[in-house]
Amino acid sequence: TVQDSLSSPVPVVRKRITGHVGFSNLPNQVRRKSIKDGFQLTAMVVGESGLGKSTLINTLFNLAICPPRESLHPAAERPKTVAIDNIHADIEENGVRLRLTVVDTPGFGDLVNNGSCWDPILKTIEDRYEAYLTQENSVKRKKIIDTRIHACIYFIQPSGHSLKQIDIEFMRRLHEKVNLIPVIAKADTMTEDEVADFKERIVSDLAFHGIRIFQAPIYDEEDEENIAETEAIARAIPFAVVGADPTKTFRASNGRLIRGRGYPWGIVDVDDPSHCDFILLRRMLVHSHMEALRERTADVLYETWRTQRMLELGVAQDHSVFDEVSPADRLREDRIMHEAKLAKMEATMKEIFREKVELQEQKLKQSEVELYARHTEMKEAMTKQWNQLMEKKKQLESGSSDVVSYSFYWVVHGLTV
Ligand code: GDP
Numbered sequence: 001t002v003q004d005s006l007s008s009p010v011p012v013v014r015k016r017i018t019g020h021v022g023f024s025n026l027p028n029q030v031r032r033k034s035i036k037d038g039f040q041l042t043a044m045v046v047g048e049s050g051l052g053k054s055t056l057i058n059t060l061f062n063l064a065i066c067p068p069r070e071s072l073h074p075a076a077e078r079p080k081t082v083a084i085d086n087i088h089a090d091i092e093e094n095g096v097r098l099r100l101t102v103v104d105t106p107g108f109g110d111l112v113n114n115g116s117c118w119d120p121i122l123k124t125i126e127d128r129y130e131a132y133l134t135q136e137n138s139v140k141r142k143k144i145i146d147t148r149i150h151a152c153i154y155f156i157q158p159s160g161h162s163l164k165q166i167d168i169e170f171m172r173r174l175h176e177k178v179n180l181i182p183v184i185a186k187a188d189t190m191t192e193d194e195v196a197d198f199k200e201r202i203v204s205d206l207a208f209h210g211i212r213i214f215q216a217p218i219y220d221e222e223d224e225e226n227i228a229e230t231e232a233i234a235r236a237i238p239f240a241v242v243g244a245d246p247t248k249t250f251r252a253s254n255g256r257l258i259r260g261r262g263y264p265w266g267i268v269d270v271d272d273p274s275h276c277d278f279i280l281l282r283r284m285l286v287h288s289h290m291e292a293l294r295e296r297t298a299d300v301l302y303e304t305w306r307t308q309r310m311l312e313l314g315v316a317q318d319h320s321v322f323d324e325v326s327p328a329d330r331l332r333e334d335r336i337m338h339e340a341k342l343a344k345m346e347a348t349m350k351e352i353f354r355e356k357v358e359l360q361e362q363k364l365k366q367s368e369v370e371l372y373a374r375h376t377e378m379k380e381a382m383t384k385q386w387n388q389l390m391e392k393k394k395q396l397e398s399g400s401s402d403v404v405s406y407s408f409y410w411v412v413h414g415l416t417v
Helices: 002-006 028-037 053-060 119-137 165-174 192-208 224-236 278-288 290-324 327-398 401-416
Strands: 013-017 040-046 085-093 096-104 151-156 180-184 260-263 266-269
Touching (some): 040 053, 040 278, 040 290, 053 151, 119 165, 151 165, 165 180, 224 278, 278 290
Parallel strands (some): 040 096, 040 151, 151 180
Antiparallel strands (some): 085 096
8 A cells, every 4th residue: 555655664653642732622614624534644853863853752742652762773773874764643632533644764864974865855755745646646546545744844953053064955955845844953952042043043044045944824814813823933933842851750839740851950841832832833733734734735845746747757758759769860860751741742743733734735625626616617607608799799790680599599499409
């Protein structure tokens, strides 16, 4: 199946979690559509190992859906290239089910030569588009299994300087293929001011390199909550995120359980918007902009890819014709064909011309004969008339016309009787 063909050799992890995530109270219109259509999001996490990708995924969905990296890839067997791991999770909340697929990419940026570490990621994205296209074009259209990646969360090292070359190269290659959501990893390792400065630098770097990240659209101009949330998201990108330490539990003074990380100077609460942007990222993914992510993937990114793919297929077909004959030979062949065509046309025209001339000559000959016959006939008639007149003249000259006529009558009559 499509699902199988896209899966990696790594076993798929399936978890059923019931913790509160927030998608069950999606904006009404979106929720109705999502429940009707089935409800699914595929997110990809990319970034160097150790930046806290697994931890963040687990924090996002409030359970260990992403196993510790060591269990999938023990240190000795660390992938030598970028591997692609599919992790499926069925999340149920207030009776609403979300099928989440997380595509993890261990090995990214971990190698000495990271020349084209984005290739396997690009290939995964495009393979999934290809699988979708194949289903769309198949004669027997069943319900299409959509494995397209709706969001790519890209982890940026919290260096505080600027984007690294590998970040720019990666995002430049992927921004037109997938919804890019850049995040600053382990934001708790930086001060608030450092985070603000770093965000500014990242935003200007992205603009400088013409990289288009996912811009959350406003769904409903009337919906104040949606407007405020979308504006907050736009201001916060790239999100500064912190993953909760699963090994520790913290409690607030009122006894509430806190998910976060502990320091001698205090606790970073991942669910507190004044500590980090984790909540904004989560709400954007599975609440306010889940549908926008899916829509942009289907209507813009996939459509652009599909158009290019169709063009490629068209060009490839033309090439196969050209491949057999060299361009010079092809030109010569074309010229010979053209000349042959001209010669044939000329011969046909000559033949038609000859036929027409013959016909005309025949007509002329015919009319010549007729004319000659008429001429002879007329000449005879004239001669006859002339002779009669001559005869009459002679008779007039020799006597009275009556006598002459009478005697002429008897001469002629006597001769014939
Ligand atoms: P991955 O390789 O990107 O999946 O990284 P992991 O999620 O396995 O995390 C690597 C290490 O970083 C672990 O020891 C985590 O406890 C730690 N870590 C994860 N998230 C954070 C964070 O937000 N802040 C800090 N300070 N450490 C983190």
